[in-house]
Amino acid sequence: MDLLTWMAWTRPVAIFFACIAVMLIVMSLWELRSPTVARKGLLPLVTTRGDRLFIGLLLAAYINLAWTGVTDLSQWWGVAIGAIGLVGVMRWG
Structure with missing residues (x-):
């Protein structure tokens, strides 16, 4: 069975996984450059x-x-609000 037959590899899905991979690579390089200090936010x-x-x-x-379950508005609004939440947790969490 071919991978493409059971996974919906659309452009948004590929972008999503590419962004996750880039985040993991950047976090790894950041950790090597400046080791993390545990903190309470x-x-x-x-x-x-x-x-x-x-x-x-x-x-x-x-x-x-x-967002998908509650509203019929554009999914990009849910993505934007989720990204703001991610940035907030990374900064002040």
């Missing part, structure tokens, strides 16, 4: 940069799913 636990990235990606996914 707005989240009720001590986190590192990688923890905040993971939590932020989950938040963005849940926002996007909620």
Whole structure:
């Protein structure tokens, strides 16, 4: 069975996975350049940069799913709000 027959590789899906890969590469290089220091921000636990990235990606996914289920507006608004949430968690989480 060919990979393309059971996975819907559309342009948005490819862009999504490429962005995740770029984020992981950038975070790895950032970690090598400047090792992370665990800190407590707005989240009720001590986190590192990688923890905040993971939590932020989950938040963005849940926002996007909620946007899809609650409204009929353009999905790009859900993407934008999720990205703002991701940036917020990375900065202040």
